[in-house]
Amino acid sequence: MKAPDSKVVAMLVSPRCQLFHCRISESLTKGKNCRQFEDKWWYLRLVCDNITGHVIELRLGNLHNPSDDTAFPGKPFERSRLSGKVVSLLGLKHLRYLDLSGNNFGGRIPGFLGSLHKLRYLNLSNAGFEGWIPAQLGNLTNLQYLDLHDTLSDHLYAENLQWLTNLTKLKLLDLSGITLSKASDWFEVTNALPSLTVLCLSDCDLDPFPPLKTVNFSSLGTLDLSHNTFSNSIFSWIFTLTSLISLDPRHNSFWGHFPDSLRNMTSLTYLSLSSNQFNSSIPGWLYGLNHLQYLNLGSNNLQGTISEDVRNLTSVVSLIFSNNDLEGAALRSLANLCSLTTLALSGVRLSQDISQVLESLSGCLSDRLEFLFLVNCLLSGHLSNELGLFRNLCDLYLAKNSISGPIPDSLRTLASLREVDISENQFNGSLPEWLGQLKELEVLWIGKNMLEGAVSEVHFSNLTRLRLLQASGNHGLSLRVSPGWIPPFQLGVIALSSWNLGPRFPHWLRSQKDFLFLDISVAGIIDTIPDWFWNLSSQFFYMNLSHNQIQGNVAEILNTNPPAGYASSIDLSSNFLQGSLPCLPSNVGTINLSNNSFSGSMSPLLCCKMEEPKSLGTLRLADNYLSGPIPDCWMSWPSIFSMDLKNNNLSGSLPSSMGSLTFLQSLHLRKNNLSGALPPSLQNCSSLLALDLSENEFEGSIPSWIGEKLLKIMIVSLRSNNFQGDIPHELCALSSLTILDLAHNNLSGKIPECFNNFSAMTMSYPEKSLTELLIFQA
Template sequence: MVIMDVPRRAVTLVLLRFLAVATITVVFCSREGNVICLESERQSLMRFKEDLVDPSNRLSSWDGHSDCCNWAGVVCDNSTGHVRELHLRNLHENMGAWAAYEAYRRSKLGGKINPSLLNLKHLNSLDLSNNDFGGIQIPHFIGSLRSLRYLNLSNAGFGGVVPHQLGNLSSLHYLILGDFSLRAKNLRWLSGLSLLQHLDMSRVSLDMGHDWPQVINTLPSLVELHLSNCGLRYEGTLPYVNHTSLAILNLSDNYFVCLLPSWVFSLHSLISLDLSNAVFQGPIPGSIRNMTNLRNLDLSTNNLTATIPHGLHSLNHLESLDLSDNLLQGRISGDIGNMTSINYIDLSDSGFEGRIPRSIGNLCNLKVLDLSGNNFGDGPDFLTSLSGCIIHVLESLQLVESQLSGHLNDQLGQLKNLRYLNLEGNSISGPIPMSLGRLSSLRSLNMADNQLTGTHFPENLRHLRNLEEIYISSNLLEGVVSEVHFSNLTNLKVFHASGNPLTLKVSTNWIPPFQLEEIHLRSWHLGQQFPMWVQSQKKLSGLDLSCTGISDGIPAWFWNLTSQTSYLNLSHNQIHGEISYIPKQSDIYSEVYLDSNQFSGPLPRLSNVNEIYLSNNSFSGDMSNFLCNWTDKASQSVVLRLEKNLLSGDLPDCWRYWESLSVVDLGNNNLTGSIPSSIRFLHNLESLHLHNNRLSGRLPSSLSSCTNLQIIDLAENEFVGSIPAWMGKSFSNLMVLSLRSNKFHGEIASELCHLCSLQIFDLANNNLSGKIPKCFYNFTAMAKEPNEIIHLSYPYAGGEYLEHAVVVTKGRESQYDIILSLVTGMDLSCNNLSGEIPKELTSLFGLRTLNLSGNHLTGMIPQRISDMKLLESLDLSRNQLSGEIPPSMSGMTFLSYLNLSYNNLSGKIPLSTQLQSQNATSFIGNHLCGLPLTENCSISTGVTPEIGDEEDKQDGHEMDWFHLCMALGFVVGFNERFKNVVPLQGAGKDSYIDNE
């Protein structure tokens, strides 16, 4: 958690201190005297209201009879009664909670802007921000409100081109237009606004506005300029801007791809400079030392290199510094201790290394320090850097993933004012120090993903009365946690402690002193009974009790308690009984994990759960009530996993109610019938698992409508007919196609060669005939060498769904998920394929497993099969192949499983560690000789010895030469095998016995 409120406060203080600009009052003061608003202006306001849409009735005081100067948002002149200001900004801006967001959304004004505003001749301030006018253009007539000094139309839902008529507002001091839906062809119309002090066009598209630097130079009064996220691009030198009055400059979130412009650092009047996330490159100019008025500097999220210039450390008036997410090098200089006014430092993810300088302890105003994501490699000594006057002021310390190790010492307890401590993702070991209990101001503690140990959970944590969040997941903590540990934590809202073998022992009638919003206790020992204390927690939004040993039923009160929970995980327990109904868990995105338990009976009714995991239980019966009970509205589910249950009956034809689905897994059940035609409604479907059922019939053409599919697993069913040619055209993103163990027949259509993204192709155990298509070389994903693990996952609002696939290799079935992106395989075994093995297959350099066994293939093994250097498993057994084993196969250093048995191969088995280490059963049923077979090539078979063999005999070193080859082969094979590659699982000695 990075605390950003400090720099905002700093900016505010700086502005109050240094900017002598006019401010717009937003306080509706009572008026002196008996002056009331003018009737003509009151009528104009009523006409304006009539064209507005006001869903929350914000303008209820605008009744048409009362004094308009008393209406909400209206400010009148105290002496004349003229309407001077309209403040119709949507004030509901807290987006932190769903209820707050709903209030914000309902309070938005909409509709149209009536020209009656032109009758308000004395209007000098108009604020319509944070509303929603549905994309209408900003009315041109606003440019005729000549008295306007303040205009704020930001985030108001206006769209289209910004009207150039706004350039007629010659009295304007403030212009704020920020909105993603707006664009400007140019900015020349700004040149007439000579009094403009504050210009904010953030998020307005200025792709064609290359004239902005020249226009800015024509605005002599400009104090603030905000052009953040405007699509500005300068791949060269950023044009020069010369301004003596500019105090605040924000060019963040653009795409400049150039060096930091030197002229920016010559703007000596700048107080706040934000150039973050703008793809600036190169070093920070040393001329930064001349910016003596600078208080806030943000250069984060760029590609800045080299070290921090010493000139930066001389800015002892700087209050906020953010250089995070750059490519800076070396150590953090001890000169940082000279920045005595600094109260906010963020140097996270910037490539620093070495030790944290002790001079940081001299920063007596520093409240926020974030050094996360660097490589400090410090042991507990990093805490010595936090001695000195900093211990009295520091409020937030972030050292996430900073390569810290060793034990925490008691010096941590000296940071009396610390409110936020985050040491997540390091290698800190040992117990949680007792001194932590002295941090009485602490609100958030995060020590997750370390190596903390200890058999006694520290009771001193109960002294942290202000603590709201505890994150200690993924450590090695043991022992018993009791009621005492929580006795004073009345403000606790979040408790994440998953992945620790802790035991919770509390009385059956315990009522905790807190009201938690999130409880994550995965892998704790909670006992067999369902924890009754959960019933007292009325504000739950997240609950994880997975892997906790519960073998009870779910109490009746539970589902009402969790009706607003967005994340519910009770998986991997022994919870039993039936579930009749799972209510909507939240008004926002919701996930329910009940998999790997002992639930039974029919599937429960749902109420729009987004992700539902009921797999690996004993749910039974048909799916009709579950799938088809959506007569009022469609399901919003995106993930549906029901695999490994006892479901039966036909697959219902109700998929039109499930259009949002991206993942469907119904594998390992007893489902019958065919795939229904309503499958065509699943346009968002990316993953379809129906393996190991009793489904039958032909694959319906309606499936071709699911064009986003990446995974199709229909293995181990009773599907018939030919494999549809339309698959090759419809599924351009398909990565896994498994149709093994069905009743498909006919030839493999050449159209399937269009599946260029295919990584796993399994058609084994069918009745396919004809030749292997030569165009399989088009499987370009099999021709690449994957060099990193990329989780095959689908991002959703609740996180990511990690994909999985079942792959048969080396004679056994394995399921892959985390390393699925590294798995490539083709299995055409146990069919009736004939002809030669196409030499084009050898261009699939990234293939790891190839199984063509159990067919009627003839001809020779392709000579260039050794080009498939990543092959780990090769099975060509039970065919009619002839000729010799290609000598080049001795160079296949990753090959750990080979089966060439029961063909018509002849000659000597080539020498290599991989081939000679195979079991002899891998070569039987041929006319071969040489190790690992017992047949000697020169004696038993009469095969003409190779030249090398004869020469070795003459020298009397035949066995020495053989052992030398074996040794070299082992060394080379070992080094190559484990170089940048994650191999598939190995095979045992009996992996080749599957023969005639």
């Protein structure tokens, strides 16, 4: 793609002309109009005045949603983000509409945007900016729409919002995700905006609520205060906003009885009180708010039943009661809600046969329902052909019940199905071949059932949209496809644990280049791991190949670049892998290479890329042939909380840098050739709960600091070493100690009498005597 002659934008593009890097350059100040923009791509992103030709709208927003990167393989959002630096837009003096959302520009929001005085619409949401919000935005006195929300990071903040007071024409304000904990004037300022109809302050770190004065939100129709830390009862001033049509205070810590004053808000069409701590029954008057189209009461502590009065919610389209302490629901009344498209009753104790539930819901609702969630509802029986009545069903979630029998043929008639979750039930029989005809299917969860038999290419023949396949935990399924099979899908989640995929390494995986999650553990693979496997995907956050008989070497560097907010987990344990350890990337959170045949030093794993900040929390290298000293690189791994290096050939003394692991909770070094005295720096590991140094050659006296500094410790095993001298009395201070094993050392002197006070031992193991738990000599 050729950049326009005016050089408004300097860009790099992929071979598919997919824009992935852009720098808005200083030449934008030239004031060029649309007649000089010849490139078609840019013409579609620009809107011009029909008479003057001046640019009045610039639309550079990302067309993908951030959630697309976890929902779909290939990171469509990330790959479509513009990046670089916004230098100047001052030449576009007639600009009314500016959308830079969903990009990755970096740096602060440019203050010069405040000079675009004709702007009415400004959208900088999720655009990668950071730092404080410039007060110059307060000069945009014609602004009606201002969206600065940032759900991808917490890098934007404001210490006050006084600059907003000039924006008297503002109708929509979205500051969600921006830290406002120091902006104590947020309520005073927003309350004074006379034209405001939409106010979104989700996830702004707001609490406590400022002192109430006068409420002026006379025009407000939508209020979103979700994902904050408000903990008192819902503010009484909210209930005075009787013209409010949308109220969203979910994900706070509101508690107590259901707010009775809500009964006066008869104009509400959207109400979400989910993820709070309301603990009363559902009041009858709630069902009288018959303008409600969306009602979400999920994830509270609501009790009682869903009464027959629910039939009065005649306008409701989405109804969510999931994850409360509710028991029973008037299903036939729900079936009369002819506008309902989403019904979520997960966690409601229905205690019925699934066929009875479907029959009860099959009134006019069966023609409309698109999303049905009945997870963990104590359902039993067979999934029968009543399911076929719900012919517009898109999402069906029946997980965590006791539904049994085969997968019914009626499922094949639901041509609109996109997501199906029947996992953690008792379905048996084979996987039907007609599954491959569900062309719209994107998500399939069938794990932890009793399905068996061969699965062939036919089962996936037309599943071109499939992006998640979770079928782990069915111990009788075997994949039987031709060696050259190329699946019609690109999966982001591949979970086939306990399938029979072997004996050869699954060659079809070579086509799955963008997976985020891969689990082919316990899969009967007896083969050498191919070199191409390590180059398939670098964006995964979970990879599990454990408990096979996979041979070969691991790539020198385990490349991984998981989605933002994730640290990768890699489990290659219980295989026949060999050779040197790989270099561990900084963004790995868990690595398990135990029970293989790795040899040589630990240094290649731990002492590479030391300049990068590390995320590792769990390190498992047990049962290998590692040798040499434990490397002195631990200052680079401050997040480690669990380490297991037992049953290797490690030698030498413990490095002093291990004392920098202040979050370490468990340390297992049993059965090596380690020697020397315990380094005093180890006392800095004050979070330790379990310390196992048994079957080594440690020497010297047992340090008194174990009892003085490791006060949380529950398990201490120093068995079969060369410790000598007295048992320190300081160990008596370990009030949480449940196991103490000092057998097979060269200890002398008396056992401290205070050991009789180890009450945690007898409480944890009441069937054993204290002498069985205190092991001094075998």
